[in-house]
Amino acid sequence: MENELSKAERTRQFIVETTSGIFNKKGYAGTSLSDLTEATGLTKGSIYGNFKNKEEVAVAAFEYNSARVRKLIAAQIEKAPTYYEKLMVYAKVYHSFNSASFPDGGCPILNTAVDADDTNPLLKNKAAQVVLRWKKNIEELISAGVVAGEFKTGIDTEKIALSMIALIEGGIMIAKVTGKPVYLDEVLKTVNALVTEFKV
Amino acid sequence: MENELSKAERTRQFIVETTSGIFNKKGYAGTSLSDLTEATGLTKGSIYGNFKNKEEVAVAAFEYNSARVRKLIAAQIEKAPTYYEKLMVYAKVYHSFNSASFPDGGCPILNTAVDADDTNPLLKNKAAQVVLRWKKNIEELISAGVVAGEFKTGIDTEKIALSMIALIEGGIMIAKVTGKPVYLDEVLKTVNALVTEFKV
DNA sequence: TCTAAAAAATACCGATTGGTATTTTTTAGA
């Protein structure tokens, strides 16, 4: 076979790619096996040949969705020349849900965290890890900016990181539920102000 | 009968009170009729005698939950002597989830907004209305504070209101999913700073 | 205390749920 991926690996990937949007929109309990078979055109036998159960598909879907957002942001951060602009990427990426490359159903972190926090420990844990990783990334960017002389010293990096994440995720929730994308933009202005504040 | 509430009204209220926490934790799709009968000790016949369907129970549960939070906040705001302190109520009420009187499962606005935004238009609309009402309340408090000479003029009230809501809701999400209530407190510090900024 | 109405329980419905055992088809290397 010329393909480097085995048939099983390709099918697994196909299932995850085609169902990731469904899980992100409908949540774990709201997504049924028949949703998955309808979307993929595969049968239950095929899906259960590649995944242990529904939960394993949901976890893979979440990891696929969150990796998508992470890569999207990482690519922009790498391009940004200054630490200020690197931090601003967060405010820009989410701007008005310019979400051509954003997962269907909105932010998978928010969706999975709220969906799973009282019902599915495994998914909850995955979402928590992604949040903590995001927090750490922001903190490191701020610290690096301080070292580079771009930012003032004495910044409460944890407070800033958590506030940025809260603003973005809360802003997404508001924008989605009210159907007003501009509401997110308003909130992102505060993210902007938060970062600009400690610029030298 | 000495009771001012009819039997039907009392049962309806009983069902809503005893199931509101379940809907808030498990979401609409994740809550089954048997969850409701188990929790109430009633049968399906009784529940469907008082509600048209599961959706109607869920809507009543959301309204009950959100009214609880609204009343809790309104009571504190009324007690606060200054507009600054009135605005600060939001930061205080959510502090460390001092949530003895807070609904089971966390903030019903966040839960319902995320749960329903892609799946249940009726519930989504209810959540949207509550968010918009909250936004308006904050805006009015700020405007009144300006008139009272407590706050500077030229404040972008909409931006502040949306940012406060986003910080609180996003902070709740972070705190719940990571299991770290202090993370919400960190975020609430930013709410505090946001309001303090335009104090005269 | 009697009684009609209201409320709750019972019993049932077809459809769908997540999951599995078995058979058929496809794959890919020898």
Added chain:
DNA sequence: TCTAAAAAATACCAATCGGTATTTTTTAGA
């Protein structure tokens, strides 16, 4: 090209889903 293994489809399972029609019980006013 043949073949064994892997993958997918078929057929099935009991349990549960949301909802309804009917019967029994409770309510509350006359």
